[in-house]
Amino acid sequence: MRVTQSMLTNNMLKNLSSSYSNLDKYMDQLSTGKKINRPSDDPVIAMKGMNYRTQVSDVEQFQRNISEVNNWMDNSDSQLDETTQALQRLRELAVQGSNGTYEDGQRENIAAEVDQLKEHLIDIANTEVNGKYIFNGTSTTGEAPVTVDEDGNVTGVSTNDDAVRIEVTDGTKLQVNVTAGNVFSEEFFKDIEAFSTALKSDTDEDLDSHIATMDTHINNTVNERADLGARMNRVELIVNRLENQSISANKMMSDNEDADLEEVIIQLTTQESVHRAALSAGSRVIQPSLLDFLS
Amino acid sequence: MVSTFSGLEVAKRALSTQQAALYTTSHNIANANTEGYTRQRVNFEQVSTLSVSRYTEGVKSDIGSGVQAGSIERIRDRFLDVQYRNESSKLGYYEQRAEAMAQMETIMNEPSEEGLAYTMSQFSDALQDLSTNPEDSGSRSVVSQRGQAVADTFSYLSTSLEQVRGDLNSQIDVTETEFNSILTQINNLNEQIGSVEPHGHVPNDLYDERDRLLDSLSAIANVSVSYEKSSGQPSEIAMGKATVTLNGVGQDVTLVDGNIYQVNHMEVTSNENNNVESFTFSNPNDTTATPVTIDAADYASTGELKGLMEMNGYVDADGEAAGYYNEMLSDLDQMAVAFVAEFNRVHQNGSNLTDDATGDFYTIDPAATRPAATMAVSEDIINDPKRIAASLSGPSGDGENAIELSNVFSKLQADYEVPAEGLGNKTSIKSFYESMIGQMGVVTQEANRMVSNAGVLQQQVEENRSSVSAVSLDEEMTNMIKFQHAYNAAARSMTAVDEMLDRIINNMGLVGR
Numbered sequence: 001m002r003v004t005q006s007m008l009t010n011n012m013l014k015n016l017s018s019s020y021s022n023l024d025k026y027m028d029q030l031s032t033g034k035k036i037n038r039p040s041d042d043p044v045i046a047m048k049g050m051n052y053r054t055q056v057s058d059v060e061q062f063q064r065n066i067s068e069v070n071n072w073m074d075n076s077d078s079q080l081d082e083t084t085q086a087l088q089r090l091r092e093l094a095v096q097g098s099n100g101t102y103e104d105g106q107r108e109n110i111a112a113e114v115d116q117l118k119e120h121l122i123d124i125a126n127t128e129v130n131g132k133y134i135f136n137g138t139s140t141t142g143e144a145p146v147t148v149d150e151d152g153n154v155t156g157v158s159t160n161d162d163a164v165r166i167e168v169t170d171g172t173k174l175q176v177n178v179t180a181g182n183v184f185s186e187e188f189f190k191d192i193e194a195f196s197t198a199l200k201s202d203t204d205e206d207l208d209s210h211i212a213t214m215d216t217h218i219n220n221t222v223n224e225r226a227d228l229g230a231r232m233n234r235v236e237l238i239v240n241r242l243e244n245q246s247i248s249a250n251k252m253m254s255d256n257e258d259a260d261l262e263e264v265i266i267q268l269t270t271q272e273s274v275h276r277a278a279l280s281a282g283s284r285v286i287q288p289s290l291l292d293f294l295s
Numbered sequence: 296m297v298s299t300f301s302g303l304e305v306a307k308r309a310l311s312t313q314q315a316a317l318y319t320t321s322h323n324i325a326n327a328n329t330e331g332y333t334r335q336r337v338n339f340e341q342v343s344t345l346s347v348s349r350y351t352e353g354v355k356s357d358i359g360s361g362v363q364a365g366s367i368e369r370i371r372d373r374f375l376d377v378q379y380r381n382e383s384s385k386l387g388y389y390e391q392r393a394e395a396m397a398q399m400e401t402i403m404n405e406p407s408e409e410g411l412a413y414t415m416s417q418f419s420d421a422l423q424d425l426s427t428n429p430e431d432s433g434s435r436s437v438v439s440q441r442g443q444a445v446a447d448t449f450s451y452l453s454t455s456l457e458q459v460r461g462d463l464n465s466q467i468d469v470t471e472t473e474f475n476s477i478l479t480q481i482n483n484l485n486e487q488i489g490s491v492e493p494h495g496h497v498p499n500d501l502y503d504e505r506d507r508l509l510d511s512l513s514a515i516a517n518v519s520v521s522y523e524k525s526s527g528q529p530s531e532i533a534m535g536k537a538t539v540t541l542n543g544v545g546q547d548v549t550l551v552d553g554n555i556y557q558v559n560h561m562e563v564t565s566n567e568n569n570n571v572e573s574f575t576f577s578n579p580n581d582t583t584a585t586p587v588t589i590d591a592a593d594y595a596s597t598g599e600l601k602g603l604m605e606m607n608g609y610v611d612a613d614g615e616a617a618g619y620y621n622e623m624l625s626d627l628d629q630m631a632v633a634f635v636a637e638f639n640r641v642h643q644n645g646s647n648l649t650d651d652a653t654g655d656f657y658t659i660d661p662a663a664t665r666p667a668a669t670m671a672v673s674e675d676i677i678n679d680p681k682r683i684a685a686s687l688s689g690p691s692g693d694g695e696n697a698i699e700l701s702n703v704f705s706k707l708q709a710d711y712e713v714p715a716e717g718l719g720n721k722t723s724i725k726s727f728y729e730s731m732i733g734q735m736g737v738v739t740q741e742a743n744r745m746v747s748n749a750g751v752l753q754q755q756v757e758e759n760r761s762s763v764s765a766v767s768l769d770e771e772m773t774n775m776i777k778f779q780h781a782y783n784a785a786a787r788s789m790t791a792v793d794e795m796l797d798r799i800i801n802n803m804g805l806v807g808r
Contacts (some may be wrong), residue, residue, distance in 0.1 A: 004767040007758055014754060038400045040743060044734030049406045050729050054416055054705075061420045068427035105765045140692030141430045162688060166427050209411060236305060236492070257406070290772040 005289065009089035012282040018295035019275045026268040029259040036257060045257055059246045062169055066239055069166050072094065075129045075230050080225045081125050083183065085118050087221060090192065091214040093117075097199055098207035111199035115152065118192045122146050123152065125184040135180035137162040145180065146189065154189040168238050178224050188217055299799075302792035305361035309785035312339060315364040316778040320771050327766040331507030334766045335499055338365035368532050369499050375760045380513035380520075382753035384598040388513035389745040393600025395463060396739035399623060402455045404734045412728060414448045415704055417441050422701035425685050426694035430648075435680035438697075439672055444658060446670040449631050453624060453667035462622050463607035464569045470515055470600055475560040477512045478539070481505060481551050482558040485536040490557070492535070493527025502534050506731065509537070516598040517542045523553040541576075543596040544589045548576050557581070563600075568664065570616050571609040593618075619738060624665060626731050631667040633715030634724045635659045638703050640712060645684030645696030653684040656700075 028037055096102070097110050097175035123148045125135050132140035137160030139145075145158035163175040195210045257266075316337045325331040342360045360373040370530035404410045418441040425434040484505045491498050513520055519542055522535035529535070535552030551558050559576040566572050574594055591609035594601065608618030616625075635657040656676060660669040676682050685700075686693040709720040719726050 002762045002767065004765040004768075004770075005762055006765045007761045010754075010761070011758070036406075038397075038739070039403075039405060039732050039736030040396070040400060041736075043733050043740060045395065045730050046406055046736050047733040050412050050732065053412070053724065057416045057420060061423045065423060065427050130428075130431075137687060137689035137694075138686070138693040140379065140690070142691070160690065162690065162693065164692050165695060171697065173695070266382030290769040294772065294776075 009283055012278070012285070015278055016275075016282070019271065019278055021270050023268070023275060025224070026264055026271060029264045030261070030268065033259055034257050035259045041103050045105070049253065049257045052249060054255055055249040056253055058170070059249050063239075063242050063246065065166050065168055066235065066242065069168060069174060069176050069235055071129065072134065072164070072166075073235065074133055075127070075229060076176075076178050076225070077225065077228055077232070079124050079127050079134070079227065080176055080178065080183070080221055084203055084218060084221050084225070085120060086121055086124070087214060087218045090114060090117055090195070091218065093213060094195060094210040098211060102166070107199045108176065114192065114196040114199060118154075118189065118196065119152060121184070122148060125157075125180070134177060135184055136160055137177065137180060138164055140164070144259055146184065154186070157186040157189065168235070169242065172238075173236065174238075176231075178228050182218075182224050183221050188220075191217065194251070263286065299796070301360060303789060306785050306792060307361075307659040307790035308342060308363055310362040310782060310789070311366045312337070312362045313778045313782040313785060315367075317775065318319070319367060320775045320778060322772050324768065324775075325768045327768060331503050332766070333369040333371045333467065333499070333506075333764040334644060335367050335369055337367050338362075338616055340365040341678070343710050344490065359767060366497050366530055366532055367499060368497070369757060370740075370764055371506075372760070372763045375756060375763065376518075378511075379753065379756045379760055380510065381517070382410075382749060382756050383510060383513045384596075386746065386749040386753050387599035388597045388602040389742055389749050391599050392606060393739070393746045395459070395602075395606035395620070395741040396735070398459050399456065399620065399735060402452060402459070403732060403735060411445075411452060412450045413733075414441070414444050415725065415728075418445045419701045419704050422468075422697045425683070425767055426701065429685040429694035430691040432680060435683050435685075438683055439676050439680045442468070442656065443672045443677070446672055449627065449670045450668045453627055453631075453711050456620055456624050456627075457665060457668070458498055458567050460607050463603055463620070464565060467563055467565075467571065467600065467603050467607060470563055470603060471563050471756055474512070474515050474600070477508050477515075478550050478558045478560065481508050481512070481537060481539060482556060484508070485553050486549065486556050489525050489536050489553075492529040492533045495528055497533055498529050509539070516596045516600050518550065518596075523552075531569045541596055543594075544574075545593045545595075546589070548587055548589070559587070563604075566610065568616060569608065570618070571607065572602045581600070590807070596646070623731070623735065624667075626727075628665060629665045629716065629718065630724060630731070631659060631670050632661050633708075633718050634703070635670060636713065636715060636723075637658070637706070637711050641696070641699050641703055642684050644687070644699070646686050646689045647684045647692055648681040649679065651682070655683065656683070678800035702730035 016173075029035060036045050036049075038044050048139075054118040093110050093114060102110070126144045127134050133145055134140075136158050139158065139160040143158070146154060146190060151156050159181065161179045163179075164177040166176050167174040168174045169248045191210070191213045195207075195213075198207060198210065316339070319335050319337050324335050334607075340363050344357075344365050368551055407410055407413065418438075421434070421438045421441040425431075425438050428434045432774055449547040453609050465625070484501050488498055488501050488505070491501075509518070509520055518539050519709070521538050523538060524535045525533060536556075537551065538553040539551040540550065541548040541550055549559060550561075557578055557580070558658075560579050562575045562577070564572045565573065571591045573588045573591055575586050578584045589602060590612075592612040594604065594609075605618050606620055608616055608621040611617035639655040643653050645653060647653050654675055655673050658669075658673045659672050663669045687695040704725045707720065707725045708714050708718050708722050718724075722730075723727075
């Protein structure tokens, strides 16, 4: 085959340009840290990548949801704890009042404390977290769940016992509030008010029945707290699972599309030396012609 | 018996022939880098040794009477030209495809943090946030803004793709003009060649120019070339006039007729949606001739024009809009319409925070040419995010409908109340979009691969052609030395003859005086 100067120059230009495009590819991979920059680089990786990204972002979103779940549950739990303490005190007062040794004045004092405790409990039932009533089912805004008149008597108790549910993993929604009606029912406040009235009355009423009602309410509260506690345990399990999922989703995404830096650097170095060799060979091949040796 | 002065004549012929060869060498060197130049060589011919005499059959002398420069020939292999032009058509076709697909990839911009997939995932996250805080007006505003971002991305993609189609269409116009101009130039060259050849001349420069034009033409469309002999007494190595026909269009379309010096110009007709409808070939100088019309669906002549047509979009045999950009755009439309319909349906299932009934979240015009471009979040929601129906049962603390809304992206078609057309039962909006991008990746990858394949093949043929036709400076140098020496030797031989004659004329017959 007859080889001419123009063939050599054309070939050299073509090879240099393909060598440049290889360098460009490796530089891209190094600077972005990704194997691919366009779907056509590898359609399969691109498609998988889109899917993995959604998975990663889903898991992140669920983790954010969990923090909201914890917010609800922790607040509900601590408020129920306070409720139990207040109820215990009420029970103690009922026991004290019922032993019959107290005079009227002393019973008045007890009644005053009972009234204070009732107000405290109303406050708890009306707890707002981030502007939301946590003991009012899904009616988290608007009118408070427990309403009182000027004299502090309970006039109404909301009946919204709907569950507030938050999605924690794909398709799993978790109830985050407690069923307020099981604790702060209308009866609950009426019973306390009845206890206070009984204390204030002149007649030496038998207060034993109030001990029993306080016991019932304490039980109700404890039951609700136990239920909440069980759900909190479940949340912890879910948190662990999400953490594992997050790690594996990120790993899959990274395995799929992240460039192997060592490999790319080695390829880049190899390509660099190929490029240098091509340049120096070009300068040697193209320059001399017969002309250089004719005198 | 040799004539006394024939030696001078032989030497003279040798001088002028070597001179012609030297000049041709010089011409080759001068044109070493001229595009489309074919190296030339002088055909040396021995001068007939037959000498005239009074005998009827003549007397054959044993001594030759020198050399003369015959024709000057281009060294070229026509078969390689055919190969080169075939590869060049393929390369042109795939280059246009690859270029247009690369533009589409840039517009779709996946995988990235700016693409539609990311915007949709952000919107879905915003809806999840809303579900945990349905009473918060801040999360509602975020939902309405991210929802708008999704609509914006849809319409951005749709209008950008449409814009590229417009660019492709004007590129078709430019290519058409170039095509026609090349045809006219070839026709003009035919006329010039046809007027020179009958006198026995070989117009190498015109042949080179014509071959160069044919090379450019073949990149635009697949053509075949045949040659008509000129009238009169053309040289044996004269190429003749070229007749160019278009291949792959179902019938013979003569673009340049070498016999009658006529040319048929091409005109591309597009409909109102920028889709190529037909190609018309007509003689610009003869309006009475019936033009040949070829439907876009039948136009299969590989080359830049076909690549552009397929990317830009054309009307196929069933009268439908075909072409990859059209496909992508209609996929986007299908996706947008299906998504909006389902999203609105789920949205209307829920209740908002106002006293008014829940309306649509998105508005779209499914009857528009490109529905995706008309997508937007409804005015009511933008003005009052309280109208977002996050709740399923009604109270403000219920965010379950927001969860349903965020799940629309990954919901299978089979679970839709009203299944959308064309998406397939086992597909969700998200996976449909993923498959769109995957398909685009595969098509682009294929186009890129074919570009490099066709490029390698074309380069190989080009190399073979260069091997035959290109100027090698070393070779020319060698020839130059060869011819120079021959020239010097011829001059020397003339001197010898001169001295010989001097001896005869001035010094002979003096018998030693």
